[in-house]
Amino acid sequence: MNWLEIRVHTSSEAVEAVSSLLLEMGAGGTAIDDPEVLTRTWANPFGEVVELDRRDYPEEGAVVKGYFPGSASQRVLMERIRGRLAKLPEYGLDPGPAAVSCRIVAEESWESAWKRYYKPVRVTDRLTVSPVWESLEPKQGETVIWLDPGMAFGTGTHATTKMCLRLLEQCLRPGDQVIDVGCGSGILSIAAAKLGAGSVLAVDLDEVAVQKARENVSLNGVEDRVSVRNGDLLTGVSAGSDLILANLLAPIVIRLARDAHRVLHPGGRLIASGIVADQIQRVQEALTHAGLQTVETIGEGDWVALVAKR
Numbered sequence: 001m002n003w004l005e006i007r008v009h010t011s012s013e014a015v016e017a018v019s020s021l022l023l024e025m026g027a028g029g030t031a032i033d034d035p036e037v038l039t040r041t042w043a044n045p046f047g048e049v050v051e052l053d054r055r056d057y058p059e060e061g062a063v064v065k066g067y068f069p070g071s072a073s074q075r076v077l078m079e080r081i082r083g084r085l086a087k088l089p090e091y092g093l094d095p096g097p098a099a100v101s102c103r104i105v106a107e108e109s110w111e112s113a114w115k116r117y118y119k120p121v122r123v124t125d126r127l128t129v130s131p132v133w134e135s136l137e138p139k140q141g142e143t144v145i146w147l148d149p150g151m152a153f154g155t156g157t158h159a160t161t162k163m164c165l166r167l168l169e170q171c172l173r174p175g176d177q178v179i180d181v182g183c184g185s186g187i188l189s190i191a192a193a194k195l196g197a198g199s200v201l202a203v204d205l206d207e208v209a210v211q212k213a214r215e216n217v218s219l220n221g222v223e224d225r226v227s228v229r230n231g232d233l234l235t236g237v238s239a240g241s242d243l244i245l246a247n248l249l250a251p252i253v254i255r256l257a258r259d260a261h262r263v264l265h266p267g268g269r270l271i272a273s274g275i276v277a278d279q280i281q282r283v284q285e286a287l288t289h290a291g292l293q294t295v296e297t298i299g300e301g302d303w304v305a306l307v308a309k310r
């Protein structure tokens with residue numbers, strides 16, 4: 001079977017948003033060519049380090065590739081994608097060059113080649129994220145989150161996710177009731193359960209994400225504490241929570257603020273990430289207006305994460 005490879009040259013900060021919009025439009029999977037990997041120090045004990053060709057990567061920003069059935073209309077797809085890219089500034093994201101191109105590729109060219117670049121990553125002294133196909137023997141005191149992310153979801157190595165994991169490790173108390181809003185692959189929910197949460201509710205609007213999160217929850221053996229369901233943010237959630245995890249975009253965190261205050265127990269905390277640095281003030285103002293006080297912020301690159309307390 002042949003596939004249409006739609007390539008979008010965008011800014012580094014818009015990579016996750018572009019990947020998401022390609023998936024929403026029907027891509028069977030996405031892959032990212034980010035020149036950051038050319039200078040990354042790879043942890044060789046976890047497997048073969050693949051030699052990368054500089055010519056495959058843009059000088060600036062990144063290229064997000066989406067794979068669509070070969071029967072899809074190239075012209076229609078490219079027009080729709082350009083239209084969606086033009087709206088990214090409304091969410092505080094710079095789309096960068098926003099150049100869209102297309103080519104036909106054979107299935108074996110992309111279906112599993114991406115796995116070569118996904119290796120275990122130690123996020124904190126305690127937490128390591130690893131693909132399930134890697135052989136990794138946990139060290140004493142090390143907690144491994146095993147993921148089979150599939151082509152549709154991130155691997156947990158993006159700055160926004162890593163900051164969430166660090167703050168989660170810092171804030172979680174044994175027995176806490178946790179809600180993971182926009183759970184994606186389920187990485188944050190699994191981490192919360194393995195770090196001692198009493199219960200975790202994982203919610204995502206995307207049915208495919210819900211299914212993938214359930215698979216990863218089962219893979220990590222935490223089904224007894226993690227429940228995954230379809231839902232739009234905190235709409236319809238009435239149960240109280242000690243900790244809410246929200247690795248989203250700034251406008252969505254702003255939209256979530258009032259419901260987060262409603263759902264959190266007094267003294268409960270919201271960990272929010274996916275916030276571009278120049279949007280942090282707007283997010284903090286919205287949280288304050290909703291009755292949540294920012295008690296900590298951390299940053300990595302262009303991204304900021306925060307902890308807010310009810």
